[in-house]
Amino acid sequence: MIKVNENFLKMQDSYLFSTIAKKVAKYQEENPDKKIIKLGIGDVTRPIVPKVLEQMHDAVDEVGKSESFRGYGPEQGYEFIRKAIVENDYKKRGINIELDEVFVSDGAKCDCGNIVDLFGTNNKVAITDPVYPVYLDTNIMTGRTGKYDEETGKYEGIIYLPCTAENNFIPELPKEVPDMIYLCFPNNPTGTVLKKEELAKWVKYAKENKSIILFDSAYEAFISEEDVPHSIYEIEGAKEVAIEFRSFSKTAGFTGIRCAYTVVPKELKAYTEDGGEIGLNRLWNRRQCTKFNGVSYITQKGAEAVYSKEGQEEIKENIKYYMENAKIIREGLEEVGITYYGGINSPYVWLKVPNNMKSWDFFDLLLEKANVVGTPGVGFGPSGEGYFRLTAFGNRENTEEAMRRIKNTLQF
Numbered sequence: 001m002i003k004v005n006e007n008f009l010k011m012q013d014s015y016l017f018s019t020i021a022k023k024v025a026k027y028q029e030e031n032p033d034k035k036i037i038k039l040g041i042g043d044v045t046r047p048i049v050p051k052v053l054e055q056m057h058d059a060v061d062e063v064g065k066s067e068s069f070r071g072y073g074p075e076q077g078y079e080f081i082r083k084a085i086v087e088n089d090y091k092k093r094g095i096n097i098e099l100d101e102v103f104v105s106d107g108a109k110c111d112c113g114n115i116v117d118l119f120g121t122n123n124k125v126a127i128t129d130p131v132y133p134v135y136l137d138t139n140i141m142t143g144r145t146g147k148y149d150e151e152t153g154k155y156e157g158i159i160y161l162p163c164t165a166e167n168n169f170i171p172e173l174p175k176e177v178p179d180m181i182y183l184c185f186p187n188n189p190t191g192t193v194l195k196k197e198e199l200a201k202w203v204k205y206a207k208e209n210k211s212i213i214l215f216d217s218a219y220e221a222f223i224s225e226e227d228v229p230h231s232i233y234e235i236e237g238a239k240e241v242a243i244e245f246r247s248f249s250k251t252a253g254f255t256g257i258r259c260a261y262t263v264v265p266k267e268l269k270a271y272t273e274d275g276g277e278i279g280l281n282r283l284w285n286r287r288q289c290t291k292f293n294g295v296s297y298i299t300q301k302g303a304e305a306v307y308s309k310e311g312q313e314e315i316k317e318n319i320k321y322y323m324e325n326a327k328i329i330r331e332g333l334e335e336v337g338i339t340y341y342g343g344i345n346s347p348y349v350w351l352k353v354p355n356n357m358k359s360w361d362f363f364d365l366l367l368e369k370a371n372v373v374g375t376p377g378v379g380f381g382p383s384g385e386g387y388f389r390l391t392a393f394g395n396r397e398n399t400e401e402a403m404r405r406i407k408n409t410l411q412f
Ligand code: PLP
Pocket: 042, 106, 107, 108, 109, 110, 132, 184, 188, 216, 218, 246, 247, 248, 249, 255, 259, 260
């Protein structure tokens, strides 16, 4: 008899964004004349920049000729893209990462999810709360949690690190020591960041406790302030304790094209039950070569173009455009006296729901009265209750219109 992985049964029925989609579809069906503006899901809207397109077109032509056709590429990514990553994302910031420490993939979501393959199921996991749901869900699936508790909104066995206005969205070092620590900065969903000295405390803590930090910096391109680290490896000693996930999705509008990478330094070790040291770079390489067949040549050529002079200028224009949207959102909220966080080093604005309303009540209010869709904070974890996320990834006209409507709705 075929047995199911019962860990899947512990999962909540409904994924946040599908609940939102259902509510929006129902409202639209009942109100077909209303134009709904979506500032909910974190997908980009600006098209792929010309330099990337040009290089992808050239790559298409190349694979159409027998002399330059490409079949399977290296599972870890072509050398040209890994060189560009090492030079531009690391060397320019004074960080030495070697080519064989970079693994190109089709998404940070997959990498964040797949990385759990490397770790024993008896490891203790810590996540910030609220959190990008992938870290939690993939650990539930692989059996690192107990049951879900309806009352607390938490899973047994997970260490939750609350990030709220009360602690300035800076997670505290937990007393119960985790083995796997997920940190994402600039943060999705709160849009907040950790300054270097704060991140350094985590690196020290991980070192002292032989834990690992899984650092997601998918939004590093949006950092505008000086003392905010773009990479965890800016912190001394981090290569011994951290894996870093990066993505071209938000940086260069690759959410549909799909390209990302993960850095697994060779210094990084995990341990066998009897205390033997095992290099994680070798394990990740083995895992990727077994289960992954690489990103398409055309995509990698496009990603390489992101690092060219023109590519950089062009993607920075798009980032500027989104951050202008963030400013419009922030200013709109200020006008109606709503407290918010983020939106400075990140495309997300995390607002405090007014009048002690619940996140989902506020969602319904905005949907029905302003016809604007955002994301209820509680959907990202129990500490997100009473908060709400708006994204700056919409187009200008919609963002301006959404803020006009929100202001009209919230002028109590
Ligand atoms: N990490 C975080 C924190 C994200 O918010 C997202 C997407 O929303 C991802 C990773 C996914 O990135 P990718 O498109 O590369 O899979």
